[in-house]
Amino acid sequence: MQIQLEILRRERADSAPVWEQFLFETDGSDTVMTALIALNQSLAAAGKRCIRYECSCLQKKCGACAMVIQGKPCLACDAKLTEVQKKGVIRVEPLRKFPVISDLIVDRSILFENLKTLQVWLVSECIAKGKGAELAYEASRCLQCGCCLEVCPNFCPGERFCGMAAFVPTARLMSELSGAERKRLYQAYREHIYEGCGKSLACRNICPAGLQIDKLLVHSNAVSIWKRT
Amino acid sequence: MQTVNIIGAGLAGLSAAITLAESGVSSRLISLQPSERAQSVLAEGGINGALNTMGEDDSPEQHYADTMRGGVWLADPNAVANLTAHAPEILRWLEGLGVPFNRTETDISLRNFGGQKLKRTAYAQSSTGKIIMHALIDEARKYEQTGLIHRFPHHEFLCLLTDQDVCEGVRVQDVYSGRMYDLHGAVLLCTGGMNGILPGRTTGTTQNTGDVTATIFLQGVSLGNLEMLQYHPTTVGIAGKRCLVTEAARGEGGRLFIERGGKRWYFMEELYPELGNLSPRDVVARTMYFVRRQAETGNQVYLDLTVLSDSVWKKKLSDLRQELMHYLSIDPKKEPVPVQEGIHYFMGGILTDENHRTNLRHLLAAGECTCQYHGANRLGGNSMLGALYGGRRAAETLLQARELPGSDLIPFTGTESLAKPASPEWIREVSEILLSGLGIVRNAEQLVDAIERLAAVPASNLREENRLHLAEAMLRSALERRESRGAHYREDFPELREDLQKITVAQYDGAISVKFCELPERRNHANTTGNSQT
Numbered sequence: 001m002q003i004q005l006e007i008l009r010r011e012r013a014d015s016a017p018v019w020e021q022f023l024f025e026t027d028g029s030d031t032v033m034t035a036l037i038a039l040n041q042s043l044a045a046a047g048k049r050c051i052r053y054e055c056s057c058l059q060k061k062c063g064a065c066a067m068v069i070q071g072k073p074c075l076a077c078d079a080k081l082t083e084v085q086k087k088g089v090i091r092v093e094p095l096r097k098f099p100v101i102s103d104l105i106v107d108r109s110i111l112f113e114n115l116k117t118l119q120v121w122l123v124s125e126c127i128a129k130g131k132g133a134e135l136a137y138e139a140s141r142c143l144q145c146g147c148c149l150e151v152c153p154n155f156c157p158g159e160r161f162c163g164m165a166a167f168v169p170t171a172r173l174m175s176e177l178s179g180a181e182r183k184r185l186y187q188a189y190r191e192h193i194y195e196g197c198g199k200s201l202a203c204r205n206i207c208p209a210g211l212q213i214d215k216l217l218v219h220s221n222a223v224s225i226w227k228r229t
Numbered sequence: 230m231q232t233v234n235i236i237g238a239g240l241a242g243l244s245a246a247i248t249l250a251e252s253g254v255s256s257r258l259i260s261l262q263p264s265e266r267a268q269s270v271l272a273e274g275g276i277n278g279a280l281n282t283m284g285e286d287d288s289p290e291q292h293y294a295d296t297m298r299g300g301v302w303l304a305d306p307n308a309v310a311n312l313t314a315h316a317p318e319i320l321r322w323l324e325g326l327g328v329p330f331n332r333t334e335t336d337i338s339l340r341n342f343g344g345q346k347l348k349r350t351a352y353a354q355s356s357t358g359k360i361i362m363h364a365l366i367d368e369a370r371k372y373e374q375t376g377l378i379h380r381f382p383h384h385e386f387l388c389l390l391t392d393q394d395v396c397e398g399v400r401v402q403d404v405y406s407g408r409m410y411d412l413h414g415a416v417l418l419c420t421g422g423m424n425g426i427l428p429g430r431t432t433g434t435t436q437n438t439g440d441v442t443a444t445i446f447l448q449g450v451s452l453g454n455l456e457m458l459q460y461h462p463t464t465v466g467i468a469g470k471r472c473l474v475t476e477a478a479r480g481e482g483g484r485l486f487i488e489r490g491g492k493r494w495y496f497m498e499e500l501y502p503e504l505g506n507l508s509p510r511d512v513v514a515r516t517m518y519f520v521r522r523q524a525e526t527g528n529q530v531y532l533d534l535t536v537l538s539d540s541v542w543k544k545k546l547s548d549l550r551q552e553l554m555h556y557l558s559i560d561p562k563k564e565p566v567p568v569q570e571g572i573h574y575f576m577g578g579i580l581t582d583e584n585h586r587t588n589l590r591h592l593l594a595a596g597e598c599t600c601q602y603h604g605a606n607r608l609g610g611n612s613m614l615g616a617l618y619g620g621r622r623a624a625e626t627l628l629q630a631r632e633l634p635g636s637d638l639i640p641f642t643g644t645e646s647l648a649k650p651a652s653p654e655w656i657r658e659v660s661e662i663l664l665s666g667l668g669i670v671r672n673a674e675q676l677v678d679a680i681e682r683l684a685a686v687p688a689s690n691l692r693e694e695n696r697l698h699l700a701e702a703m704l705r706s707a708l709e710r711r712e713s714r715g716a717h718y719r720e721d722f723p724e725l726r727e728d729l730q731k732i733t734v735a736q737y738d739g740a741i742s743v744k745f746c747e748l749p750e751r752r753n754h755a756n757t758t759g760n761s762q763t
Contacts, residue, residue, distance in 0.1 A: 034468045037653075041653040044654065045652070045654050054262060056262060057268070058467070058468070058469045062271075077469070080468075112380075116370060121370050121374075122327060122368070123371070126327045127324055128329040129332060140329065140359065143265060144265045
């Protein structure tokens with residue numbers, strides 16, 4: 001089966017973006033990621049500029065290859081060509097809420113900066129048990145891919161609301177901390193998550209890891225805003 | 230003390246950076262992508278440590294014995310004794326960082342894993358690597374805030390800065406801006422396995438290209454046991470790679486079988502009654518290879534997980550079930566899973582002593598990029614342990630150092646020919662040659678043929694040239710080891726030879742040489758550290 005991949009490319013951050021078309025022959029097993037890998041093989045052999053992208057695990061466990069495919073943010077390694085194509089065409093572009101570096105690479109450093117803003121770390125030892133361990137497990141699955149921020153109607157990089165990519169790792173610590181640390185985290189949660197979240201839950205529907213963000217939010221609201229444990 | 234340059238931000242790199250920071254020493258944590266994308270997040274089944282929480286009288290000494298036996302006595306006994314003695318402490322440290330391990334009523338739960346009779350493997354379902362990484366990333370962030378850990382994200386290793394046998398620093402490139410820097414100071418390599426020399430054929434990531442190992446080999450760093458590639462018995466093919474089916478699936482009761490004369494033959498249970506399906510990985514993978522070639526057997530080995538209870542699926546392997554349903558459209562609760570051996574781990578790599586020092590002064594290495602702890606075959610559950618303990622041990626070696634080189638950062642504006650990558654076509658060609666020599670079963674004829682074909686492959690840039698040398702060193706190490714041991718099985722030399730209980734050491738000084746080096750004897754007090762030079 002032949003697929004036409006349309007890729008929004010630019011060599012550098014300041015270059016004008018251009019849609020480029022590539023024809024790709026697939027036996028049906030390919031994902032957008034393996035198609036990009038194969039296209040680069042042909043481009044390199046022809047002495048042309050390769051398509052730049054980020055990629056690592058190829059099995060939707062690392063979040064590296066998040067991009068916008070057919071208008072929706074997702075992991076390219078999880079997007080089967082046969083499933084996402086419409087009339088044999090697939091449009092691929094970089095995530096739109098982050099500065100583009102080159103082709104499909106965006107600078108997602110805001111994700112990591114926000115986690116510093118929220119001070120997501122332990123100061124003293126804590127052991128995850130029972131319900132706390134269940135929540136910690138779920139929260140630890142976050143890929144930091146940025147897809148949730150892409151669809152969030154409230155997130156804008158650099159503003160006070162840090163979005164779900166910052167919330168989920170915070171949720172790991174919500175029941176674990178004590179004393180002043182807990183108070184500090186609850187305050188940060190209120191300021192940077194709770195007050196900015198419009199509860200559209202678009203994040204939950206788009207999350208490639210299928211995280212139960214609503215469940216984590218309910219718990220975090222209960223312990224920090226409504227003070228129920 | 231000076232700043233340390235750590236290349237790689239997976240388990241080993243994070244462990245080292247945190248250990249240094251705890252002692253107030255700063256590091257640059259240099260990686261092409263953030264820690265969340267490191268191969269460590271793919272580790273599944275668990276991490277070993279003789280915590281003895283399951284009432285089986287386990288001890289670090291038994292963990293030591295299993296690790297040495299599993300590695301067919303090709304690991305440094307003092308290093309392994311250190312590793313296994315500190316394993317319980319590493320697990321308790323992780324527990325204190327809030328890692329949500331599966332638990333019994335009172336303590337960390339442990340599961341069965343390959344090559345070990347006792348329950349010794351701590352786990353978080355079958356996403357243990359991801360869950361541990363998350364906690365370590367949080368811990369590292371605490372020190373990022375205070376400036377003790379300085380991340381260099383999207384930076385690629387280009388080469389070491391050396392003066393004869395002294396490492397003075399590292400040259401890196403910011404792949405976003407294209408700018409290059411010379412970072413002076415001691416260097417700790419935590420760069421993972423060499424998956425990129427065999428693209429699409431391993432369970433690893435595309436980031437672990439093998440370029441670092443290839444480059445430093447040409448810069449005079451000794452590599453050990455390069456012939457030791459681990460084939461994991463249970464992998465499945467997905468788009469672009471081999472996908473691991475965790476050993477925990479067998480640890481929880483999964484059984485391997487093949488069709489023979491119209492019936493299921495549970496060959497591991499019959500041929501290896503002692504450890505059965507949980508025999509060491511080299512044994513299982515090789516047995517699969519041979520039973521497939523027997524008359525009257527089918528061509529496909531299956532993993533039967535239908536015997537697992539609902540509670541195991543729900544509490545211990547829910548992620549594995551989802552994965553198999555997603556990729557293979559097979560519900561493992563209802564039907565057996567077709568599996569195949571796939572390259573999973575590199576036991577060989579940068580040769581280090583038990584303090585993680587290489588043959589260059591001020592250059593250390595830890596994690597999968599090293600030849601350390603696993604000998605001729607790694608036990609499941611020992612890789613994360615080796616990375617975490619190795620990173621910590623290397624950091625401790627640096628902390629004890631009397632002198633280290635300065636830690637300047639100097640922009641580099643010259644031309645660096647190492648910035649150009651090997652071409653994908655070329656990599657594929659070399660990969661096919663390597664695989665023809667380094668299968669599960671090997672012989673001299675195939676290896677010599679592979680070496681000759683490799684010699685005819687032209688290199689069009691420096692990285693390709695480096696990779697060619699690394700590939701040749703791997704094949705020649707396999708050719709020189711005229712015995713069968715662990716993951717290295719020679720059909721022309723099927724017996725183990727006691728006189729070859731030695732490390733193959735590959736060295737480059739204008740030409741490649743492969744020599745055998747003696748392993749140290751085990752000391753009585755395994756915990757003493759070596760001298761304080763790095």
